[in-house]
Amino acid sequence: MTSNNVREAKMAKRVHGRSTGTAVVAISLLVAVAGCGGGSSSGGGGDVLVGLVTKTDTNPFFVKMKDGAQQAAGTTGTKLQSFAGKQDGDNQSQVDAIENLIGAGAKGILITPNDSKAIVPSVDKARQAGLLVIALDTQLEPADAADATFATDNFQAGLLIGRWAKATFAKSGKQPKIALLDLNPNQVSVDVQRDQGFLQGFGVDVKDKARIGDESDPRIVGHDVTDGAPEGGRTAMENLLQKDSGVNLVYTINEPAAAGAYEALKAAGKEKDVVIVSVDGGCPGVGNVKSGVIGATSQQYPLKMAQMGVEAVAKFAKDGTKPANTAGKSFVDTGVTLVTDQPATGVESKDSAWGLQNCWG
Secondary structure, eight states: OOOOOOOOSTTGGGOOOOOOOOOOOOSOSSSOOOSSOEEEEEESOOSOEEEEEOSOSSSHHHHHHHHHHHHHHHHHTOEEEEEEOSSTTOHHHHHHHHHHHHHTTOSEEEEOOSSTTTTHHHHHHHHHTTOEEEEESSOOSSGGGSSEEEEOOHHHHHHHHHHHHHHHHHHHTOOOOEEEEESOTTOOHHHHHHHHHHHHHHTOOOSSTTOTTOOOOTTEEEEEEOTTSHHHHHHHHHHHHHHOTTOOEEEESSHHHHHHHHHHHHHTTOGGGOEEEEEEOOHHHHHHHHHTSSSEEEEOOHHHHHHHHHHHHHHHHHHOOOOOOOTTSSSEEOOOEEEESSOOTTOOOBOHHHHHHHTTO
16 A cells, blocks of 8 residues: 655755645646646657646655656657646645546546545546546555555555564664654545554554554654654654653654654754664665664655556556456555665565665666
C-alpha cells in the first residue's frame, strides 16, 4: 500500500521526500494555468490522453513520479497531461482536475489522492464516464473505489523500520522512549499504515490497526504532525522534547520530516543520543543515512509507479484490459527496501551505496 518542501536548515537541504500538496484548479487540459499551479502536457502526442494528478510539482517524490509518467508516455505514444497543487489537504483542486480530464476525453487518470475518502465521488464519476482510474502511492478508501492502485506497501515499509529499530535497541540494551512524527490530523491511509507498521514492527500493541494514537504502551512519549515537511518536523520534535526530553527513538512519516526532527535534536544537543527512522528512500534521504542523520529508511519507487500507470492506461485504451493486483494484496505492489549502514540481525537490508544507486527508480 501506499503522501513530502521548504528546506530551511543545513540538514533539511539534503533531504527530499513526500509532502502533501494538492492538485490546483486548471482552466483546461490544453492550456497551462497561470498562477500557483496547473496543467502541463507532454508525451508522444497520440490520441490516448492520460492525466496525472499529483500533490505538488516541486516535491522531488512527485517530480520523479512525473518523470516516470513522461518516459512511459514517450514509449507508449500517449499524451500526458499533468496537474499539481501548492498546499496540503486541498481536495477541491483534485476534484477540479478530474472534471477537466473527463471533459477533455482522457482515457485514464493517475492520482495521488490528497484525501483518500473525499475524492471518491469524483473518481466514481470518472469511472462511470469510462475512464480507468489508478491511484498512485496511496490507496483510496475503500481501495476498490479505484480500478487499481500502484503503490509501496506502506505497512510493510513501516514494519521494516520498526523491526530494525527493535533489533537495534535490543542490541544496545537501551530502554526506548518513542516519538512519532506523523503526517497530519486527517489519518489518511499512507500515514496510518506507516505509523502502525512501525509500531507493530517494534512490538507495540497498536489496538486498532486503522487508527493512529490509540496505543497505551508507556514507551510512547507521543505523536505530533509534520505535514511531511522539514519545518513541520522541527516543530513537532520540539513539542515532543518538551513533553519528554528523554526521547531516544524517533519515527518520521518521511525524510523531510526527519531532517526537521534532526535540526531540533541538534539545537537541543541531543542529536547523538537519538535514533531516527523514516520512509521514502530519495537520494538526499539516503545521503542522510550515509552521514548518520537517519539510522534506517524504507525506500520506495515512485518512478516505477507512474511508468506502470501510464502503461496500464495505454493497454486499457487498446483492449480494455485492467491491471491485476499483486497476489494476496488489494493493490499492485511496486516494492520497498530497507536501507541502512547499520544492519540488524534478522532484518534484511541494503546499504546506502546500493540505496543511492536505486533511489526512487
